[in-house]
Amino acid sequence: MYSPPEQSQASPGRAAEPTSPEERAFQARIDAGIKIEPKDWMPDGYRKTLIRQISQHAHSEWVGQLPEGNWITRAPTLRRKAILLAKVQDEGGHALYLYSAAETLGVSREQMVADLHAGKAKYSSIFNYPTLTWADVGAIGWLVDAAAIINQIPLCRCSYGPYARAMVRICKEESFHVRQGYDIMLALCRGTPEQKAMAQDALNRWWWPALMMHGPRDAESVHSEQSARWKIKLYSNDELRQRWVDQTVPQAEFLGLTIPDPKLKWNPERGHYDFGEPDWDEFWNVLKGNGPCNRERLQARRKAWEEGAWVREAALAYAAKRAQRERKRA
């Protein structure tokens, strides 16, 4: 599902001019559109920024399984259940592609998992909101996965080869996610008044968190300049947010739903929708760990990891025993 476009406050800051010959050659390669591959020389800052960005993205996919997983056993029909299972499985797959891409930069899977569980690593703030009704599953696919696609399509062209390749796979699978979400919303909006009200309620609750998902306003975003030069961030948070609003509003109109923003209005001069400011205090607060579900999400991840430990250990012991037997036989 989805990547947090720079939802963290700490770190490098402004773009530094490349100084050493290696750095200049590195920047020249990026400017020429040549991909950087795992064994190539790269500045420490590039490596560190990418490890943070890719692992945050992976964690978001991984934790993102939880809000929707909440509804698998209660999906309204067998068809919806099969679809939701496939979608949640995709999210797990996306996390795995991304963890692998991050590992090519020299960080271990174990370390990334440990950082997530210790609360040191971030993931997208959106997954710290609860899924209260079935309509929330529709709203997530429609709004959150669409926001993800808008952010991820440009990343297919980012400078780091393994990350770009993971993004290509993910984007191919992501449009299924959006369509199944919209399909759920469509069914509810064509249903009884109660069902339509449920869809409206989900939109009311997810609109603002989804708007914030694109990250802080450009003026507040600390990584952008350097990341843009390194081509690991190709559009600014505000550009991506605007694109998402512009494409989502007509889709909401088709459903007959109302966007919960009194300031939302088409601006013919700009050729874009104007919209209101979300509550940024809430955004920073959720990011700091105080959202409605932060604790529950991390607890669920830790529980799964700890309770699966014996399986991981047993599999290794079994593999070692079999390898030993084969050696003896040889």
Place this chain on the structure above:
Amino acid sequence: MNDWPLWEIFIRSQHGLSHKHVGSLHAADGEMAIKHARDVYTRRNEGVSIWAVKASDIVASSPGDKEALFESANNKIYRHPTFYEVPEGVKNM
């Protein structure tokens, strides 16, 4: 407890192409690597055959050897058909 070993996964698609690298994953042994590869890399009929190779068994060229390995091919443009001028009137070549 340590991570399971890393495996590189290669998939052959249905259209008669050779196996192609698709990514990597962790698994305790080869059999599990194939099962995981099926779940991670072939959820949409991407392939009909999987190779799993332990990442530590792969010998790779180093970026520093790029010139020594590949530069000489750059000087041999006569290896490409476009090097040769085919006179007008000569057909099927």
